[in-house]
Amino acid sequence: MNWKAQLIKHRGESRIAIYFEKNQDWIDRIKQQEGSRWSQTLGIWHLPDTFENRMLFQIAEVPIQLPSAEGIAQIQKFKCWLLSRRYSDSTITTYTEALRYFLTFYNEKPVAEIDNNDVIRYNNEYILNNKLSGSFQNQMVSSIKLFFSTVRETKIELDKIHRPKREKVLPNVLSKEEVKLILNAHINLKHKTMLSLIYxxxxxRSELLHLKPTDIDSKRGIVIIRQSKGKKDRIAPLSGKILLMLRDYYLAFKPTTWLFEGNTVGETYSEKSLQSVLKHALHKAGITKPVSLHWLRHSFATHLLENGTDLRYIQELLGHNSSKTTEIYTHVSTKNIQQIKSPFDDL
Structure with missing residues (x-):
């Protein structure tokens, strides 16, 4: 697929224009980028001019730098260590990429000479100057702390490396009526079953796509989620209603290796296709909110809480390590808030 990215000025704002032949896969990819917009006047998709987007779309104005030879060797050594500890592929990629950016910044300094002041300077001159996100900074801190814990000779004091202050962002939650509209939007049984099972x-998303037919235990009324985030197994209850839907689906599609397979037998249904399934459901339901698949998981937890389910059980069902992660749903539950009478009503 041929494409070109170019810096432009659009309505007085610096943007990155993406030129490509009309292709739905690319349109879907661009839409998933934060801040993406379509210009009817210019006939192009364009994105915010950020350092991350410049790197992603290989804007020529960004100088390409590499770590030193020592840095490259250290990154490979770190990757081997992560592999030996059986970290997931996505975690290995995230940590090694974050370390690569850091060691590239100090490609003229021996790794053993890097100290805590260098970490602070990197935060200010690289992350903050390039307006990179707090989550990127947090990933960088995790990578650096883990990497330097494996290095014998170092001036880094791990306990003094600070993390960015966490943003308190509430999870996005749909009403039960909105969930019902989404789940009933599809006529296709496979699409309807996938979205219904998530909720x-x-x-x-990855847990759904890696379910096997044998993970559905109809006699015990549970679904077994194997080796999910943190390499943990857990179970979730199967309602009679979803079990009947799964039986109809199984008879119609007869899956073999995976519960939800793609066009090729034995291959998992793709993440991109699953996102498209949700997108079409939203369109049919007339819902214009930027709903993602994870909103269904958030809605599941919040609706359980509003129904009176103990927070400890919700923690188990979601597979959270800490109860603090689950407690965030108490901030979006409307059960008690709606019972509070506003003083405005007494005026």
């Missing part, structure tokens, strides 16, 4: 069991 019915509070699944992550």
């Amino acid at each position: 019915a069991c509070g699944l992550r």
Whole structure:
């Protein structure tokens, strides 16, 4: 697929224009980028001019730098260590990429000479100057702390490396009426079953796509989620309603290796296709909110809480390590808030 990215000025704002032949896969990819917009006047998709987007779309104005030879060797050594500890592929990629950016910044300094002041300077001159996100900074801190814990000779004091202050962002939650509209939007049984199972069991996207037919235990009324985030197994209850839907789906599609397979037998249904399934459901339901698949998981937890389910059980069902992660749903539950009478009503 041929494409070109170019810096432009649009309505007085610096943007990155993406030129490509009309292609739905690319349109979907651009739409997923934060701040993406379509210009009817220019006939192009364009994105915010950020350092991350410049790197992602290979804007020529960004100088390409590499770590030193020592840095490259250290990154490879770190990757081997992560592999030996059985970290997930996505975690290995995230940590090694974050370390690569950091060691590239100090490609003229021996790794053993890097100290805490260098970490602070990197935060200010690289992350903050390039307006990179707090989550990127947090990933960088995790990577650096883990990397330098494996290095014998270092001036880094790990306990003094600070993390960015966490943003308190509430999870996005749909009403039960909105969830019902989304789940009933599809006529296709496979699409309807996938979205319904995510909400019915509070699944992550990857958890749904890696379910096997044998993970559905109809006699015990549970679904077994194997080796999910943090390499943990857990179980979730299967309602009679979702079990009947799964039986109809199984008879119609007869999956083999995976519960939800793509066009090729034995291959998992793709994440991109699943996102498209949700997108079409939203369109049919007339919902214009920027709903993601994870909203269904958030809605599952919040609706359980509003129904009176103990927070400890919700923590188990979601597979959270800490109860603090689950407690965020108490801030979006409207059950008690709606019972509070506003003093405005007494005026």
